[in-house]
Amino acid sequence: MAFPWNDVTWVLLDMDGTLLDKHFDDYFWETLVPEEYARRQGLDLALARDLVFARYQREEGTLNWTDIDFWSRELELDIPALKEGIRHLIEVHPDTEDFLKFLRLKEKRVALVTNAHYKTLSLKMNHTGLLGYFDEVISSFDLGNPKEDIRFWEILHDRLGFDPRHALLVDDNADALASARSFGIKYPYFKAKSSSRQDAESHPEFPSIESFYELTE
DSSP: OOOOGGGOSEEEEOSBTTTBOTHHHHHIIIIIHHHHHHHHHTOOHHHHHHHHHHHHHHHTTSGGGGOHHHHHHHHTSOHHHHHHHTGGGOOBOTTHHHHHHHHHHTTOEEEEEEOSOHHHHHHHHHHHOOGGGOSEEEEHHHHTSOTTSHHHHHHHHHHHOOOGGGEEEEESOHHHHHHHHHHTOSEEEEESOOOTTSOOOOOTTSOEESSTHHHHO
8 A cells, every 4th residue: 555645744853774885883782882891991891891781771761871971981982983983984874865755756745754863864875865854953952852752752843733533654763653642643653774784673562664765556
């Protein structure tokens, strides 16, 4: 069944894993950061990974989770510099730009809505050149709440003035989708293929797409 584009005014798009290949972030946080932490602290890599992952887990679902200044202080590492050092690994999903062009032809309002820290957002937009496709770019740090919190969507609504009954959200974060759905966003879609290095995983609670092309057919 074709997607009901005539019913949609605003399209809200996540960045990491949805528009961009999540391999960059997976490699950065799961491999590079533990390696650098082990080297800096003089620890065995397995121990360093356990310690770092335990710290990640404590902050999951909070603004600290994606606050690279917080992690620089917490781990005593220059997180922005480490990201800059592997910026060549930042890649756009192969379906992304065609979808953004499709939305422009459809004359939809398009917002990038991300939990990414503004330094990460700047790095990735400068590297990919996607910035010009968006009418609005909103980080959870602008709104003081992560997307997993319904307050994010309440404040976003106040800022953009969109009608949630005519809004599509595509995200690879099911908790963010659940929060958005609770707020009233009519079309919460799960991006099932977030990383080129991992198999697609659909979600039982939300319509799932591996590719944006599934929305344009």
